[in-house]
Amino acid sequence: MPKQVDYESRRRRIAEAVCLLADEHGPEGVSMRDVAARAQVSLGAVQRCFRSKGEMLLFAVDHVGDRITERVRTRLAASPAQSAAAALGHAADEIALLREERRAEARIWLAFVAQAAVSEPLAGPLRTSYAALQNLLVRLITEATESGSADEGATPLNPEHEACTLLALADGLTTHVLIGRLTAEEAEEVLHAHLVGLWERLRSTRPRKAV
Amino acid sequence: MPKQVDYESRRRRIAEAVCLLADEHGPEGVSMRDVAARAQVSLGAVQRCFRSKGEMLLFAVDHVGDRITERVRTRLAASPAQSAAAALGHAADEIALLREERRAEARIWLAFVAQAAVSEPLAGPLRTSYAALQNLLVRLITEATESGSADEGATPLNPEHEACTLLALADGLTTHVLIGRLTAEEAEEVLHAHLVGLWERLRSTRPRKAV
DNA sequence: CCAGAAACGATACGATCGTATTGGAATAAG
DNA sequence: CTTATTCCAATACGATCGTATCGTTTCTGG
Numbered sequence: 235m236p237k238q239v240d241y242e243s244r245r246r247r248i249a250e251a252v253c254l255l256a257d258e259h260g261p262e263g264v265s266m267r268d269v270a271a272r273a274q275v276s277l278g279a280v281q282r283c284f285r286s287k288g289e290m291l292l293f294a295v296d297h298v299g300d301r302i303t304e305r306v307r308t309r310l311a312a313s314p315a316q317s318a319a320a321a322l323g324h325a326a327d328e329i330a331l332l333r334e335e336r337r338a339e340a341r342i343w344l345a346f347v348a349q350a351a352v353s354e355p356l357a358g359p360l361r362t363s364y365a366a367l368q369n370l371l372v373r374l375i376t377e378a379t380e381s382g383s384a385d386e387g388a389t390p391l392n393p394e395h396e397a398c399t400l401l402a403l404a405d406g407l408t409t410h411v412l413i414g415r416l417t418a419e420e421a422e423e424v425l426h427a428h429l430v431g432l433w434e435r436l437r438s439t440r441p442r443k444a445v
Numbered sequence: 446m447p448k449q450v451d452y453e454s455r456r457r458r459i460a461e462a463v464c465l466l467a468d469e470h471g472p473e474g475v476s477m478r479d480v481a482a483r484a485q486v487s488l489g490a491v492q493r494c495f496r497s498k499g500e501m502l503l504f505a506v507d508h509v510g511d512r513i514t515e516r517v518r519t520r521l522a523a524s525p526a527q528s529a530a531a532a533l534g535h536a537a538d539e540i541a542l543l544r545e546e547r548r549a550e551a552r553i554w555l556a557f558v559a560q561a562a563v564s565e566p567l568a569g570p571l572r573t574s575y576a577a578l579q580n581l582l583v584r585l586i587t588e589a590t591e592s593g594s595a596d597e598g599a600t601p602l603n604p605e606h607e608a609c610t611l612l613a614l615a616d617g618l619t620t621h622v623l624i625g626r627l628t629a630e631e632a633e634e635v636l637h638a639h640l641v642g643l644w645e646r647l648r649s650t651r652p653r654k655a656v
Numbered sequence: 657c658c659a660g661a662a663a664c665g666a667t668a669c670g671a672t673c674g675t676a677t678t679g680g681a682a683t684a685a686g
Numbered sequence: 687c688t689t690a691t692t693c694c695a696a697t698a699c700g701a702t703c704g705t706a707t708c709g710t711t712t713c714t715g716g
Contacts, residue, residue, distance in 0.1 A: 260563040261472075278694055406613030407613045424609045449714080493662095
């Protein structure tokens, strides 16, 4: 048989180029030609990797989602001995993409989210990524709640609810930073204040037990 | 002098068309021709109203921002006698654009926000709209805090902070509803749970005084 | 009524888009 | 070495975009 190329790595390379361009010119502002140029391959090569532009974007959004999710997981695995509170804080930080070095990823994410709001096929992978993050947060919150005593009754602090709140707040803050309404520092402050509040509510349902 | 037309009303009519299209096909998916067709005017008429497409989008985003802000204000003015808690809840509801009938506006807003993240001229009007909403929320929270006693010291619950949190949470929830990750009902529940928490913290800084 | 200014609709233009096609270079099997 | 097949780069194509231009129509002030 003739020539063989590693499509998987080329696809990733192209996805990176899509991200770079989406970061600079917005979602619809990425053209196949520009992507090819950025990825240092020909337009034909891009077309061989992906049947259409839509397929390419789909792959790219999955790529970004995986990267973010995995980074959160890595960060958590790196500090398993610390308190649940610290772990939650780190997770939230990684999700919110507030720091300067994550600005590009934040813009890409927002671009895809906006597109997904009017394009169901794009929304699927996005939901999957969010579900992974939510699971992770629920696990952390549940651990923090259970670490020490059994349930208390009345208002046991629904972990799914809290995870939703945290996820939505992180997303909203990211957005506000992107449009220059908040600085990264202000947003971080707001996020951490919310986490402190969550932590206090956690303790109130289970009065004993420190870090 | 020759023919005269009411440019202001025509501009508004065109802005409405922009909104309808942005709702259907996303931000960059609106073309001058489609806008003209929707607004039932000729392409030339649109060009006479706005020097360029960018100018048209700028006007449209202002239009939407004004509409949302004014609706919040109207809603508040309609129930001035009620408790501050109820007022805050209503304001949050209007801002979050969760209900089905606000879905279109939510999509438009998200479209512009995503665009603004990579286009500074669009970000300006957006920040202005957000600032108006934030002012409003700060006012409500401050009123609620002060209604009964003076300051307390230690942790007096920073109204600006809380307004930021509320605004970001509302935005994040809206987004999640748009991509189908949450139903409007779930999002509303999360939002109201947060408001309840805020209200309880309010009371804790100032133990006396009921509704 | 009647000029003249403003608005209009239509159409032209150049650029850029996603996609299809195609002729040749590269490579593994026989 | 030949041959068949896979890949590639270039180019062609049709559509659509934002914008510019240009007669024509329409209305107002004198």
